[in-house]
Amino acid sequence: MIVEVLAVGTELLLxxxxxxxxxxxxxxxxxxxxxxxxxxxxGDNEERIAEAVGAACGRADALIxxxxxxxxxxxxxxxxxxxxxxxxxxFDEGQAEALRLRWARNGREMPDSNLQQAERPEGSTLIANPxxxxxxxxxxxxxTWIFAxxxxxxxxxxxxxxxxxxxxxxxxxxxxxxxLLRTWGESESAxxxxxxxLYDTxxxxxxxxxxxAGEIKIRITAKAETSDxxxxxxxxxESQIRERLGARIFxxxxxxxxxxxxxxxxxxxxxxxxxxxxxGGLVAGRITSVPGASKVFRGAIVAYATDVKERVLDxxxxxxxxxxxxxxxxxxxxxxxxxxxxxxDLAVAVTGSAGPEPQEQPVGTVVVAVATPDGTRVKTLRLPxxxxxxxxxxxxxxLHLTRMSLLGIxxxxx
Amino acid sequence: MIVEVLAVGTELLLxxxxxxxxxxxxxxxxxxxxxxxxxxxxGDNEERIAEAVGAACGRADALIxxxxxxxxxxxxxxxxxxxxxxxxxxFDEGQAEALRLRWARNGREMPDSNLQQAERPEGSTLIANPxxxxxxxxxxxxxTWIFAxxxxxxxxxxxxxxxxxxxxxxxxxxxxxxxLLRTWGESESAxxxxxxxLYDTxxxxxxxxxxxAGEIKIRITAKAETSDxxxxxxxxxESQIRERLGARIFxxxxxxxxxxxxxxxxxxxxxxxxxxxxxGGLVAGRITSVPGASKVFRGAIVAYATDVKERVLDxxxxxxxxxxxxxxxxxxxxxxxxxxxxxxDLAVAVTGSAGPEPQEQPVGTVVVAVATPDGTRVKTLRLPxxxxxxxxxxxxxxLHLTRMSLLGIxxxxx
Numbered sequence: 001m002i003v004e005v006l007a008v009g010t011e012l013l014l015x016x017x018x019x020x021x022x023x024x025x026x027x028x029x030x031x032x033x034x035x036x037x038x039x040x041x042x043g044d045n046e047e048r049i050a051e052a053v054g055a056a057c058g059r060a061d062a063l064i065x066x067x068x069x070x071x072x073x074x075x076x077x078x079x080x081x082x083x084x085x086x087x088x089x090x091f092d093e094g095q096a097e098a099l100r101l102r103w104a105r106n107g108r109e110m111p112d113s114n115l116q117q118a119e120r121p122e123g124s125t126l127i128a129n130p131x132x133x134x135x136x137x138x139x140x141x142x143x144t145w146i147f148a149x150x151x152x153x154x155x156x157x158x159x160x161x162x163x164x165x166x167x168x169x170x171x172x173x174x175x176x177x178x179x180l181l182r183t184w185g186e187s188e189s190a191x192x193x194x195x196x197x198l199y200d201t202x203x204x205x206x207x208x209x210x211x212x213a214g215e216i217k218i219r220i221t222a223k224a225e226t227s228d229x230x231x232x233x234x235x236x237x238e239s240q241i242r243e244r245l246g247a248r249i250f251x252x253x254x255x256x257x258x259x260x261x262x263x264x265x266x267x268x269x270x271x272x273x274x275x276x277x278x279x280g281g282l283v284a285g286r287i288t289s290v291p292g293a294s295k296v297f298r299g300a301i302v303a304y305a306t307d308v309k310e311r312v313l314d315x316x317x318x319x320x321x322x323x324x325x326x327x328x329x330x331x332x333x334x335x336x337x338x339x340x341x342x343x344x345d346l347a348v349a350v351t352g353s354a355g356p357e358p359q360e361q362p363v364g365t366v367v368v369a370v371a372t373p374d375g376t377r378v379k380t381l382r383l384p385x386x387x388x389x390x391x392x393x394x395x396x397x398x399l400h401l402t403r404m405s406l407l408g409i410x411x412x413x414x
Numbered sequence: 415m416i417v418e419v420l421a422v423g424t425e426l427l428l429x430x431x432x433x434x435x436x437x438x439x440x441x442x443x444x445x446x447x448x449x450x451x452x453x454x455x456x457g458d459n460e461e462r463i464a465e466a467v468g469a470a471c472g473r474a475d476a477l478i479x480x481x482x483x484x485x486x487x488x489x490x491x492x493x494x495x496x497x498x499x500x501x502x503x504x505f506d507e508g509q510a511e512a513l514r515l516r517w518a519r520n521g522r523e524m525p526d527s528n529l530q531q532a533e534r535p536e537g538s539t540l541i542a543n544p545x546x547x548x549x550x551x552x553x554x555x556x557x558t559w560i561f562a563x564x565x566x567x568x569x570x571x572x573x574x575x576x577x578x579x580x581x582x583x584x585x586x587x588x589x590x591x592x593x594l595l596r597t598w599g600e601s602e603s604a605x606x607x608x609x610x611x612l613y614d615t616x617x618x619x620x621x622x623x624x625x626x627a628g629e630i631k632i633r634i635t636a637k638a639e640t641s642d643x644x645x646x647x648x649x650x651x652e653s654q655i656r657e658r659l660g661a662r663i664f665x666x667x668x669x670x671x672x673x674x675x676x677x678x679x680x681x682x683x684x685x686x687x688x689x690x691x692x693x694g695g696l697v698a699g700r701i702t703s704v705p706g707a708s709k710v711f712r713g714a715i716v717a718y719a720t721d722v723k724e725r726v727l728d729x730x731x732x733x734x735x736x737x738x739x740x741x742x743x744x745x746x747x748x749x750x751x752x753x754x755x756x757x758x759d760l761a762v763a764v765t766g767s768a769g770p771e772p773q774e775q776p777v778g779t780v781v782v783a784v785a786t787p788d789g790t791r792v793k794t795l796r797l798p799x800x801x802x803x804x805x806x807x808x809x810x811x812x813l814h815l816t817r818m819s820l821l822g823i824x825x826x827x828x
Contacts, residue, residue, distance in 0.1 A: 011624045013450050015441025016633070018432055022455070027429025036427050037462055039455035041436070044622065048451055055469070072606035072623050073613050106796075111603045113610070131799060152625075154803050210430045219430075274695075274716075280702025281688075281695025284716045288694025291770050291801060293718070299726065300716035302688075302698045308713040308756055312726075342722055356705050387705060 001168060003034045004060040006052050008068035008077055009151060010043035021066045021153060025160060032165050033176035033223050034062075044068060049080035057084075057144040062168055064160070067151030069134040071114040077148050078137065082121040085141045089119045095126055095135060102133055127163050131155040136163070177230035178221040179238055182255065183248040184214060184400045185412070191216045194244050198237065205237050213396045215257070247409060250400070257399040258286050258293075264406045265296045270345035270372070274300040274398075275313055275338035277325065278352035278366060282395045299342050303334065313337030324360040326353050328367055328378045335371035346372045346406075350398045352381075354390040366394040370405040377401070379411050415582060416449045418474040420466050422481035422491055423565060424457035435480045435567055439574060446579050447590035447637055448476075458482060463494035471498075471558040476582055478574070481565030483548040485528040491562050492551070496535040499555045503533045509540060509549060516547060541577050545569040550577070591644035592635040593652055596669065597662045598628060598814045599826070605630045608658050612651065619651050627810045629671070661823055664814070671813040672700050672707075678820045679710045684759035684786070688714040688812075689727055689752035691739065692766035692780060696809045713756050717748065727751030738774040740767050742781055742792045749785035749792075760786045762816045766795075768804040780808040784819040791815070793825050 005022050012019050022039045029036040038059065042048045049068065056063045068077030082089045096118035103110035117134050120126060127136030127147065132155035137148040147164045149156045183191060188209055192199070195218070199207055205222035218241060222233035242249060251260045265272050274283045284300035287293055303309040306325055310317055315325075315333040323329040334349035352366030353359040364385070369378040379401065383393045404411055419436050426433050436453045443450040452473065456462045463482065470477045482491030496503045510532035517524035531548050534540060541550030541561070546569040551562040561578045563570045597605060602625045606613070609632070613621055619636035632655060636647035656663055665674045679686050688697045698714035701707055717723040720739055724731055729739075729747040737743040748763035766780030767773040778799070783792040793815065797807045818825055 010622050011633075012437075013440050013453065014444045014633075015437045015439070016624065018434055018437045019453075020432055023426075023429045023432045025429070026427050030428045037457055037459070038466070039427065039433075041453035043451055045451070052452070070625070071601075071603035073610060074622055111601070111607050113607050114603045154799055208425070208428065208430060271719075276695070279699070280707075281690070281698030281714050281716065284695030284718075285693070285699050288716075288718060289802065289805070293694075298719040299722040300695050300714070300718075301726075302695065302702075302714035302716070304698075304702060304708055304714075305685075305712040311757065312713065312715075312755060341726060343725065388703065391703070 001034045001062065002060045003029050003036050003062045003064065003168065004056045005036070005039045006049075006056060006063060006065045007039070007041045007151075008044065008049055008065060009041070010045075010074070012041050013043050021151065021156060024153065024157060025064055025066070028160055028165060030221070031176055031178055032169065033174045034168065044074040044076055046076045046080045046083060049076060050083040053080060053084040053141065053146065057142045057146075060144055062145040062147070064164060065146065065148040066156055069117065069136070069148060069150050071111070071117055071133070075116070078116070078119050078121065081124070081137065081139065081141075081146065081148060085121055085123070085139065087122040090122050091115075092118045092120055092126065095120075099133060127159060129155050129159060131158060138167070174223055175225065175227050175230050176221060176223050177227055177234055178219055179234050180253050181218045181220070181238070181241060181245070181249050182251045182257075183216045183218065183245060184250055184257070184396075186216065186248055188216050191218070191245070191248075195241060198240060202237065205233050207237065207241075213392050214400075215396065247407075250403060257396065257403060258290050261399055261403050261406070262287065262290055262293055262296050264403065265346065268406070270296070271298050271343070272296045273298050273338050273342035273344035273347045275334040275347060275349040276300060276302045277304060277309070277334070277350065278354050279350045279391055279395050279398070280304060282391060283348065283350060283398050286395055286399065298344050301338055301341060309334060309337075313341065326351050326359060326361040326365055326367060328369070328380060331367040331369035332371070332376055332378050335369040335376060339371050346370065346402070348398050348402045350394055352390070352394060354387045354394075356387060364390055366390065366397070368394075368398045368401050370402050372405060377405055377411060415476065415588075416451060416474045417443050417476045417478065417582065418451070418470045419453045420463075420470060420477060420479045421453070421455045421565070422458065422463055422479060423455070424488070426455045427457050435565065435570060438567065438571060439478055439480070442574055442579060444590060444592070444635075446583065447588040448582065458488040458490055460490045460494045460497060463491060464497040467494065467498040467555065467560065471556045471560075474558055476559040476561070478578060479560065479562040480570055483531065483550070483562060483564050485525070485531055485547070489530070492530070492533050492535065495538070495551065495553065495555075495560065495562060499535055499537070499553065501536040504536050505529075506532045506534055506540065509534075513547060541573060543569050543573060545572060552581070588637050589639065589641050589644050590635060590637050591641055591648055592633055593648050594667050595632045595634070595652070595655060595659075595663050596665045596671075597630045597632065597659060598664055598671070598810075600630065600662055602630050605632070605659070605662075609655060612654060616651065619647050621651065621655075627806050628814075629810065661821075664817060671810065671817060672704050675813055675817050675820070676701065676704055676707055676710050678817065679760065682820070684710070685712050685757070686710045687712050687752050687756035687758035687761045689748040689761060689763040690714060690716045691718060691723070691748070691764065692768050693764045693805055693809050693812070694718060696805060697762065697764060697812050700809055700813065712758050715752055715755060723748060723751075727755065740765050740773060740775040740779055740781060742783070742794060745781040745783035746785070746790055746792050749783040749790060753785050760784065760816070760820075762812050764808055764812045766804070766808060768801045768808070770801060778804055780804065780811070782808075782812045782815050784816050786819060791819055791825060
């Protein structure tokens with residue numbers, strides 16, 4: 001089964017947004033075990049969309065199209081599919097009614113232009129979109145299955161998972177299983193060297209590396225006729241990698257660092273809070289992205305102004321004067337203040353200088369302190385990159401230092 | 415001048431990395447005024463790269479290829495270009511010497527495998543790569559200019575800026591200018607209807623729509639021989655759109671809502687803080703992503719647990735008992751508490767139920783309050799989608815309601 005992806009949108013060609021849809025679909029196609037040899041992007045132009053559809057039909061068994069199904073005039077995927085298939089667009093009365101009902105439920109009257117979302121090429125089938133107004137379209141052109149889906153990721157991804165992949169699965173009997181091992185604290189090349197022989201010699205399962213914000217992920221993927229067989233191929237490889245990397249691995253699959261930290265705190269019966277300056281609330285934002293975080297997480301104090309550090313976090317004025325706010329003394333005082341003020345067992349504090357202008361310390365200086373009933377640790381990091389990258393890395397690092405404190409692992413060099 | 419982009423790399427197809435190279439090249443091509451109608455991604459496969467090159471040569475005046483120029487066995491762009499052009503690969507002795515010197519300068523001996531980076535298709539020219547070892551390749555196939563560049567962004571981008579764009583510019587004198595108008599509060603289809611005739615009839619400038627988290631952006635793009643002429647084409651279209659959309663437009667170009675809010679507060683001399691529950695710090699995180707936010711922003715209190723709302727934000731216990739924490743009374747009390755506790759002029763408070771389990775109110779219920787020296791406003795929103803989407807929309811909405819309070823605009827229906 002060869003599957004291609006066609007993303008429609010002039011904003012992609014203009015570089016206004018990144019084509020993360022193609023990335024996320026590619027990941028899912030790989031997980032499903034389909035071959036995926038080509039991705040294409042074209043703008044909001046009926047003729048060029050139709051040409052790209054025709055070309056893909058000559059190469060692939062299935063084509064997933066994203067974008068161009070909205071209610072405005074530059075949404076042209078429906079027209080382009082009709083043109084590529086040589087059929088007319090028809091008006092789907094049932095879909096029109098569904099659209100009207102959806103708008104009415106939200107207490108609003110539907111603009112007439114939205115009725116174009118009730119059109120579909122003759123011979124096509126609509127695919128339900130539980131998260132939005134534009135339904136998807138499934139049809140066959142020259143023997144190739146076409147799936148046209150909305151460009152909004154929150155709508156498109158569930159349709160891929162619940163409709164497209166199961167449909168293409170059909171009676172394809174190959175099963176793919178994979179395991180994601182998450183590491184922190186070592187570079188991609190260092191991890192790569194530790195696993196070089198496994199990487200070079202393995203064919204089934206295969207391994208691959210992915211780096212993001214200081215975390216290196218290792219993906220093990222196996223194909224077999226049953227899930228059990230695929231898992232059995234993965235198991236020995238996973239054991240070998242775990243043996244070599246040890247505590248560098250902090251989680252598998254969906255165990256992000258925020259999930260791991262929340263689980264450890266819950267097991268220990270400790271409540272959690274943050275005191276943030278340079279990260280401006282991003283640590284708390286990451287933690288609260290996890291459903292059920294409220295079992296453990298009580299709150300955060302973002303003390304951006306110096307006197308808020310003093311007034312709300314009780315950082316002593318003398319510490320500010322003597323050491324400055326980007327200092328280990330200040331981070332320790334912030335963590336202690338957050339424990340007290342939020343009434344939490346464990347508090348992590350982050351202060352630093354993210355630029356573009358240096359604040360007391362050179363840009364990239366970030367200080368993390370973790371205070372628990374068992375004591376306090378503190379560490380100064382030097383992070384590379386621009387403001388956004390420094391803030392992202394500082395957020396990830398503070399969560400990992402929290403995790404290592406809970407495990408009693410030395411913080412070492414970060 | 416029609417330019418296409420071909421990215422080479424199996425890791426792109428597997429979804430292991432995002433194709434941000436294409437985004438960045440697209441941005442540069444748009445700035446340079448070149449037409450850019452298609453992007454393609456293929457894996458590390460000589461035959462498929464060669465086929466994609468051939469297809470692009472049939473459509474475009476120039477093709478920029480990224481990736482596949484490294485020293486490993488899966489770097490196949492050189493071979494594929496030779497195949498597409500029907501010429502042999504030749505060994506460039508000068509380049510081999512340059513590679514050896516580069517390695518020697520770093521005190522290391524070059525592995526033999528790196529010599530493949532000294533090969534190039536007959537008739538091609540090498541393009542200097544000041545930031546790395548793999549030179550680029552320029553050649554002509556079937557009348558189309560081909561530029562093969564490394565996939566590493568830090569090497570590739572300077573080669574685009576310093577070599578490819580100036581080369582293609584030649585004596586092409588076209589200049590492109592664009593204006594991005596940002597709106598909030600109305601659906602994409604409603605905005606589309608208001609501008610339908612402009613969209614249908616305009617050719618230079620053109621207009622396009624882009625939706626994200628409740629904001630609809632309108633991009634006006636014009637081509638001319640000089641920047642002044644291009645701007646002169648944009649001006650009347652911009653005036654017309656501004657006249658029709660009025661206060662729905664909140665900013666242009668880089669004026670995100672967080673930038674606009676900070677600027678308005680600074681002009682007014684007001685300090686700013688947030689009190690967050692459902693957004694868990696994301697509003698503060700967005701605000702502090704702007705360099706210089708500290709001139710206005712003092713801090714945030716993320717009160718996730720109910721008793722933190724009472725203890726740190728002084729939300730009266732009676733309000734919690736009588737109205738619950740997802741209520742207008744609670745949001746108003748949170749905003750008042752944040753003003754007091756953070757010592758700020760304006761505080762925005764956000765509470766709500768983001769799911770997956772409902773908290774007091776149905777999932778998607780979000781309450782925003784804005785408290786200023788002039789009074790307090792509060793509003794209950796019903797937001798669609800999952801936890802992530804609800805939190806993102808709540809963050810954007812709270813910033814817009816803050817902006818509208820500052821402007822004295824009624825909050826209306828959101």
